[in-house]
Amino acid sequence: MAIIYKNLREHIVNVIPLIILYYLSISEIDTHFSNFFEILSFNLQIIIIYYWMLKNSSILGNGHIFFAGIINDVVMGLPLGISAISYLTVSFVASYVRQVTVNISLFTDWFTFLIALFFSNLVYIILASNFSNIQVSFVEISYNAFFTFLFYPFIWMIFNFYKKIMILRIDD
Amino acid sequence: MSSSRDDFGIAIRSALLKKGARQKFSLVFLLIVALTIFFLDTYQFKFIKVTRTLINDGIYRLTNISTAPFKLLPKINLSIKETFLATKENKELKIELEKLKSKEFQVEFLKNQNDNLKKILESDVKIKGKSTLAKVLLDKDSPYLKSIVINRGSKSDINKGMPVVDGNYLVGKIVEVNYLSSRVLLLNDLNSRIPITFGENSAQAILSGKGKRKPELEYLPELYVPRDGLTVFTSGKDGIFIPGIPIGKTEIDGEKLKVKLFSDPNQLSFVTVQLIKMKKENF
Numbered sequence: 185m186a187i188i189y190k191n192l193r194e195h196i197v198n199v200i201p202l203i204i205l206y207y208l209s210i211s212e213i214d215t216h217f218s219n220f221f222e223i224l225s226f227n228l229q230i231i232i233i234y235y236w237m238l239k240n241s242s243i244l245g246n247g248h249i250f251f252a253g254i255i256n257d258v259v260m261g262l263p264l265g266i267s268a269i270s271y272l273t274v275s276f277v278a279s280y281v282r283q284v285t286v287n288i289s290l291f292t293d294w295f296t297f298l299i300a301l302f303f304s305n306l307v308y309i310i311l312a313s314n315f316s317n318i319q320v321s322f323v324e325i326s327y328n329a330f331f332t333f334l335f336y337p338f339i340w341m342i343f344n345f346y347k348k349i350m351i352l353r354i355d356d
Numbered sequence: 357m358s359s360s361r362d363d364f365g366i367a368i369r370s371a372l373l374k375k376g377a378r379q380k381f382s383l384v385f386l387l388i389v390a391l392t393i394f395f396l397d398t399y400q401f402k403f404i405k406v407t408r409t410l411i412n413d414g415i416y417r418l419t420n421i422s423t424a425p426f427k428l429l430p431k432i433n434l435s436i437k438e439t440f441l442a443t444k445e446n447k448e449l450k451i452e453l454e455k456l457k458s459k460e461f462q463v464e465f466l467k468n469q470n471d472n473l474k475k476i477l478e479s480d481v482k483i484k485g486k487s488t489l490a491k492v493l494l495d496k497d498s499p500y501l502k503s504i505v506i507n508r509g510s511k512s513d514i515n516k517g518m519p520v521v522d523g524n525y526l527v528g529k530i531v532e533v534n535y536l537s538s539r540v541l542l543l544n545d546l547n548s549r550i551p552i553t554f555g556e557n558s559a560q561a562i563l564s565g566k567g568k569r570k571p572e573l574e575y576l577p578e579l580y581v582p583r584d585g586l587t588v589f590t591s592g593k594d595g596i597f598i599p600g601i602p603i604g605k606t607e608i609d610g611e612k613l614k615v616k617l618f619s620d621p622n623q624l625s626f627v628t629v630q631l632i633k634m635k636k637e638n639f
Contacts, residue, residue: 265394283367
């Protein structure tokens with residue numbers, strides 16, 4: 185009984201970041217606070233993907249990131265696949281950083297997150313402006329990227345605290 | 357030098373191809389799939405159009421259900437506040453009731469008169485024609501698109517390009533139609549362009565969304581002197597919108613002439629789609 189409870193608890197705790205990722209993609213609960221401050225918007229999905237792919241790739245998985253991107257496109261009315269590509273780019277940078285770094289601190293994470301954010305937005309802008317009818321507002325995207333970068337340390341600290349209560353599997 | 361280049365290559369290859377114990381797909385495989393879906397969707401292949409319609413309907417319903425608890429929270433909060441207020445008000449009302457009883461007949465007379473006047477006022481600006489009422493399923497605000505999703509689709513004879521109004525005021529037009537749902541592009545979206553008319557001289561201009569709360573007026577007549585507080589109406593020059601639908605009031609903002617919309621695009625819960633007969637889809 186104790187083992188079943190322990191396994192169940194471990195499973196629930198480990199699956200929560202994935203649930204948050206899907207929920208943010210599927211729900212109206214967004215991180216665009218134009219009602220409070222017109223330019224304030226940030227992309228929490230990208231932070232979640234980057235953090236967990238960097239720390240423990242088994243928590244999210246590329247397949248789930250892909251599906252979360254597709255769902256996000258449907259909800260936002262964007263061309264199918266554009267968010268998936270953008271999210272997978274972040275996942276790729278995180279995987280690469282995980283391969284080549286040994287000592288991980290908030291500042292190394294924050295700096296490398298900037299690279300992931302740059303490539304993610306670059307891919308989005310290239311695809312949206314060259315292959316679809318969507319008009320892209322570079323200023324809005326820049327504000328979004330800036331605030332996403334700015335909020336990363338706060339979310340990093342929350343996730344780091346959460347990670348401590350997780351029973352981590354051996355990272356593959 | 358050569359060793360560091362090798363390390364870089366190995367790390368890239370590993371990040372792209374390594375699946376790991378718990379992952380079924382490699383990153384490169386998923387990137388190829390996502391790119392394929394993107395290009396199929398962008399170039400409007402018929403089968404992906406049908407698939408997207410089905411996915412849209414399913415996910416919109418799911419989104420509506422998943423956000424229902426959060427929509428309930430303000431209502432619960434409001435009902436608690438109302439209960440406290442009601443108790444307080446009840447005491448005050450009992451005292452006032454006696455006073456009001458004496459004025460009852462006078463109030464009733466004034467109320468009837470007021471109602472009749474309101475009806476007369478409303479009938480002057482009513483938009484005529486067939487229409488359907490729709491509930492707003494999704495109004496996810498995004499830095500990229502300002503749009504809402506409504507619970508009426510091709511089943512309710514909705515077509516692309518149909519005007520959408522809130523009460524008597526224009527809020528946008530249909531840009532995507534599914535079987536049970538549709539997407540409305542709001543007036544403040546970056547892609548929105550509406551021909552309008554305003555002022556005593558019936559000046560013509562284009563109402564252009566900028567992604568902000570207030571859209572701007574573009575292509576104004578030459579030497580036009582901007583003025584505050586003029587009501588902006590649709591001109592119907594595009595052959596899509598009925599002429600004379602009220603949109604908002606002009607507002608001077610520096611050198612720009614903006615329009616304060618009558619209907620706040622962030623506060624929509626029910627809208628009406630004007631079922632205008634169209635020769636072809638207008639979008």
